[in-house]
Amino acid sequence: MNTLENIKTEILNCKKCSLYKERLKTVFGEGNPKAKIVLTGEAPGASEDKRGLPFCGAAGKILDELLESAGIKRKEVYITNILKCHPPGNRGPRKKEIKACAPYLDRQIEVIKPKTICTLGNYSTKYIFEKYGLKNEIQGISKIHGKVYPVKFKKVYALPSGIEQFKGVKIIPLYHPAAALHNPNLKELLKKDFLTLKEL
Numbered sequence: 250m251n252t253l254e255n256i257k258t259e260i261l262n263c264k265k266c267s268l269y270k271e272r273l274k275t276v277f278g279e280g281n282p283k284a285k286i287v288l289t290g291e292a293p294g295a296s297e298d299k300r301g302l303p304f305c306g307a308a309g310k311i312l313d314e315l316l317e318s319a320g321i322k323r324k325e326v327y328i329t330n331i332l333k334c335h336p337p338g339n340r341g342p343r344k345k346e347i348k349a350c351a352p353y354l355d356r357q358i359e360v361i362k363p364k365t366i367c368t369l370g371n372y373s374t375k376y377i378f379e380k381y382g383l384k385n386e387i388q389g390i391s392k393i394h395g396k397v398y399p400v401k402f403k404k405v406y407a408l409p410s411g412i413e414q415f416k417g418v419k420i421i422p423l424y425h426p427a428a429a430l431h432n433p434n435l436k437e438l439l440k441k442d443f444l445t446l447k448e449l
């Protein structure tokens with residue numbers, strides 16, 4: 250059965266891409282299993298690799314700040330990543346790693362059934378837009394951040410059950426919180442975009 254517990258167990262033992270060799274811990278995701286909002290980042294960083302929790306390092310601090318500024322409680326939402334293992338040296342995810350790992354994200358989304366999927370940064374935006382029938386809308390994050398894209402499909406082919414639950418689910422792409430680490434202007438933009446998220 251597709252449950253969060255089952256997916257988590259599979260990930261703990263996963264060797265579907267070479268990232269398993271150097272990971273310290275897999276980072277499954279955390280939060281409310283019935284969340285209305287799923288936020289998805291890119292991949293665990295070094296802190297996440299050590300602790301096994303998503304967004305628990307420097308980027309996580311920014312994310313916490315953004316959630317707080319919008320009045321959203323971290324434990325109300327569900328936070329995860331496209332890749333569940335840390336890429337060495339924090340390099341970007343590779344195509345074949347995304348291909349191997351993203352089905353776990355698809356399944357998490359299928360179980361949680363959020364009303365809104367918030368993609369953090371270019372990698373997760375591209376992945377989710379392609380899967381959810383928004384391929385033609387893909388542009389750099391600087392162009393599309395903070396806009397709301399309703400899913401037009403009835404069915405999402407990524408999802409094993411193909412249930413007709415995704416029409417109207419809202420996708421909102423945002424800058425990756427790490428981008429705001431050394432850029433106060435971006436942080437202000439992100440804060441505004443998080444208010445849009447709160448309104449949804």
Ligand code: URA
Nearest residue numbers: 290291292303304308
């Ligand atoms: N950056 C991400 O994309 N995800 C994390 O969990 C931490 C940093």
Ligand code: SF4
Nearest residue numbers: 263265266269334350
């Ligand atoms: Fe498996 Fe994903 Fe880790 Fe690769 S990154 S080993 S696919 S859990």
